[in-house]
Structure formats: C-alpha cells, structure tokens
Amino acid sequence: MPDIPWSTLTQAAPDTDVYVMASRFETATLGGALRFFLKAPGIVGQIRRAPGAHGVALRARVLDRTFLTLSAWQDRDALYGFARSEPHRSDSRELAAFMKESAFTFWTVKASELPISWTEAEHRLAGQKTAY
Secondary structure, eight states, X not given: OOOEEEEXXXXXXXXXXXXXXXXXXXXXXXXXXXXXXXXXXXXXXXXXXXTTEEEEEEEEEGGGTEEEEEEEESSHHHHHXXXXXXXXXXXXXXXXXXXXXXXXXXXXXXXXXXXXXXXXXXXXXXXXXXXX
C-alpha cells in the first residue's frame, strides 16, 4: 500500500483551533505488519466518516514494520469518540498483540496550519515510546 496522502475531510475556519494527533506503530514481526497493513485502509475510511474529523494521512513502511498516522480533529472529544467506536476499538485491541512499540502525541494548531508535515509529526513523536 502506498502512503495515503493528507486528505481534508471538513474545512474548519482558518482561525479555528484544531486538535492534532500523530502516532507511530512498530510491529514486532513482519506478520504483525501485514495485519496492520490489511486493517489500515478500513480505519482510514472510518476516520473519513467520523464526526469532527478534519483530515487524515497514513505513512506505511511495511518492510520496516512501521506505520505513522496523522489526523486533525474538531476537538479532543471528537478524536476520543472515534477511538472508542467500532471497528477501530476492536481493531486496536487486536493489533496491540503484534506491537513492539507505539507512540502518540497531541497538540493544537490553527486550521490554517493544516496539513501538518510528516517532518513536524516525526519530530513531535521523537522520544514518545510505549513498549509492549
């Protein structure tokens, strides 16, 4: 799967604050990476339909067993509402068994600053690790 480039889902007013999340997932095995790879398009599709989602992108490095996500939301509640919804909730629990590390970071920007660059997302993710 090639990267899924930034897709603007709903346009917020330029001076509106939006809640951004970047994540990095590293699977322990190539088999885990393939499972993640197969689930990713469905989860991205779910984000595209989620209330309060402003944008989403995915960077897939299957052979390196690493995936990066970037999304922007109306607010924290919209993001957490998505995270608790199905099928994301079940998929996340299933994929956790295959993770070596994951990292998440959250921040607020003005909507006019979207889309966020991968360089900025990776900089913010540096040092944010959770081992399984």
